Amino acid sequence: MVEGRKRGRLRIWLSNKVQPFVDITRKYRQPKIKMTRIVRIALLLLRFYLILIIAILVFKFVTSIG
Amino acid sequence: MAEGKDIKQSATIKGDTLPAPIHSSNGLAANSPNKTMGKSSLSLGARFYYRYRKLWKTLKIYLIMAGPGIIVMVADNDAGGITTYTVTGSTYGYNLIWFLILLGPIAYFVQEMTVRLGAVTKRGHAEAIFDAFGAFWGWFSLGDLALTDWLTLITEFIGMTAALSIFGIPPLITVVLVCIFMMALVLNGKYWTWEKIVLVFCVLNLIYIPAAIMVHPDWDRVLGGAIPNLPASQGLGALVFLLMANIGTTIAPWMLFFQQSSVVDKGMKPKDIPFGKMDTAIGAILTVLVAVFLIVVTGTLLLGQPVNSAAEAAIALQRENNLVGTMVAIGLFDAGLLGAICISLASSWAIGEVFGWAHSLNSSRKAARGFHLFYFILLVSAGAMVLISSQHVLVIVTLFVQVIAVTLLPMALVFLLLLLNNEQLMGKYKNNRLQNIIGFSIVSAIILLSLLYAITAMFPGLLGEVG
Numbered sequence: 001m002v003e004g005r006k007r008g009r010l011r012i013w014l015s016n017k018v019q020p021f022v023d024i025t026r027k028y029r030q031p032k033i034k035m036t037r038i039v040r041i042a043l044l045l046l047r048f049y050l051i052l053i054i055a056i057l058v059f060k061f062v063t064s065i066g
Numbered sequence: 067m068a069e070g071k072d073i074k075q076s077a078t079i080k081g082d083t084l085p086a087p088i089h090s091s092n093g094l095a096a097n098s099p100n101k102t103m104g105k106s107s108l109s110l111g112a113r114f115y116y117r118y119r120k121l122w123k124t125l126k127i128y129l130i131m132a133g134p135g136i137i138v139m140v141a142d143n144d145a146g147g148i149t150t151y152t153v154t155g156s157t158y159g160y161n162l163i164w165f166l167i168l169l170g171p172i173a174y175f176v177q178e179m180t181v182r183l184g185a186v187t188k189r190g191h192a193e194a195i196f197d198a199f200g201a202f203w204g205w206f207s208l209g210d211l212a213l214t215d216w217l218t219l220i221t222e223f224i225g226m227t228a229a230l231s232i233f234g235i236p237p238l239i240t241v242v243l244v245c246i247f248m249m250a251l252v253l254n255g256k257y258w259t260w261e262k263i264v265l266v267f268c269v270l271n272l273i274y275i276p277a278a279i280m281v282h283p284d285w286d287r288v289l290g291g292a293i294p295n296l297p298a299s300q301g302l303g304a305l306v307f308l309l310m311a312n313i314g315t316t317i318a319p320w321m322l323f324f325q326q327s328s329v330v331d332k333g334m335k336p337k338d339i340p341f342g343k344m345d346t347a348i349g350a351i352l353t354v355l356v357a358v359f360l361i362v363v364t365g366t367l368l369l370g371q372p373v374n375s376a377a378e379a380a381i382a383l384q385r386e387n388n389l390v391g392t393m394v395a396i397g398l399f400d401a402g403l404l405g406a407i408c409i410s411l412a413s414s415w416a417i418g419e420v421f422g423w424a425h426s427l428n429s430s431r432k433a434a435r436g437f438h439l440f441y442f443i444l445l446v447s448a449g450a451m452v453l454i455s456s457q458h459v460l461v462i463v464t465l466f467v468q469v470i471a472v473t474l475l476p477m478a479l480v481f482l483l484l485l486l487n488n489e490q491l492m493g494k495y496k497n498n499r500l501q502n503i504i505g506f507s508i509v510s511a512i513i514l515l516s517l518l519y520a521i522t523a524m525f526p527g528l529l530g531e532v533g
């Protein structure tokens with residue numbers, strides 16, 4: 001009984017902490033900038049850039065451990 | 067924000083606004099002494115007096131508006147930056163002065179865009195990214211900024227503790243005193259007070275100028291360093307790495323977030339943009355001056371000596387000239403403190419904007435509890451890391467700062483350019499064609515070099531020996 005109440009309180013506390021993140025994600029779900037061709041290309045290139053950087057980081061991490 | 071408005075209003079009441087000229091049909095200002103007095107000596111005197119009053123009033127308004135540009139640019143020469151410049155000077159002497167001079171206008175161009183964006187949208191960079199590009203890019207930018215800033219803050223504490231260790235002050239005392247001072251600075255509840263105190267530390271950063279004069283360099287050779295050349299004495303790999311390190315320390319992601327939030331917190335309006343630009347230009351000149359004079363110091367006294375950090379350089383300089391070494395150590399502490407002040411605020415402002423907390427330096431302690439708590443946690447955790455971590459961990463932190471900053475910089479720059487081209491958002495303040503050409507060239511070059519820098523930092527032997 002006491003254990004269940006504690007778990008319930010923990011769940012409420014956690015959901016209170018997570019809620020602002022959910023609200024912000026919901027608030028900014030749709031990008032407001034006009035999606036022109038240049039904007040689309042720029043965002044696509046940024047995605048490639050990030051994938052490349054993360055791949056390099058993972059490779060470095062794996063080879064360092066190895 | 068209210069504080070900023072009050073300041074401007076009081077300036078207007080005291081008659082500190084520029085007189086609006088009334089234009090007549092012949093193009094001359096009707097209230098100008100020219101028209102009534104002719105070309106007599108009295109007219110010349112009156113004209114001179116009018117110009118003098120106008121200039122004086124402009125200067126007074128500028129002094130009210132000055133702050134964000136100078137602070138961000140001088141703080142750009144943080145502990146990591148000072149280390150980069152000492153290594154540059156001791157390795158290549160005066161040969162790379164031209165490169166630092168070149169970085170001044172580039173830094174100005176990038177930072178000037180944040181002034182316009184902040185003054186027009188009244189939003190910080192983090193909030194602007196969330197709003198324009200959606201939650202994915204927003205969270206990614208915010209998370210990356212928070213992590214980069216926290217790691218950079220650790221390097222600032224490393225610099226500050228190392229600098230004060232030269233004077234026999236233990237790291238624990240340094241960290242505790244710095245944390246107390248920085249908390250007090252933010253909790254004072256006035257942007258105006260915070261800004262003016264920080265500006266005093268910016269002035270202290272100019273300590274390298276008298277230090278350079280005291281080492282009696284060969285000024286002809288110093289001027290020769292202002293002419294572009296590529297010294298190859300240490301190999302191409304070492305040269306490229308150092309050039310990229312200098313770029314990395316001159317244009318950093320936190321600077322964009324900091325200046326835009328600072329402009330918003332100060333309450334700058336679109337009509338204040340020219341003053342914001344002037345402020346940024348003066349800051350860019352100061353940052354280049356500090357970098358160049360530090361290179362002159364180390365290039366004169368430590369050329370050819372192996373130097374790995376600014377603290378090491380200060381100790382070596384003390385052996386050559388005790389006063390100059392002491393000045394470099396004081397400068398290193400000041401640089402670390404300025405960097406820490408700005409970096410911790412850049413993150414706290416960004417988090418406050420996105421989470422909707424009261425996040426102005428003018429906010430009361432009660433209203434801005436979340437903002438102050440985040441700032442406190444950031445500060446204390448970074449300070450504690452320096453005290454509890456081994457040297458090995460701190461070296462890894464220093465390496466990862468460079469790499470993680472590189473992931474954020476291109477994103478922040480590309481978003482900045484896209485936002486500055488959004489007519490709906492910027493109206494008449496959007497980038498013109500020339501600004502876009504320059505902006506696109508700078509951003510492309512920075513992205514390419516940043517990527518190369520990250521790869522070289524992780525794989526040092528890739529371009530040859532890095533030294």
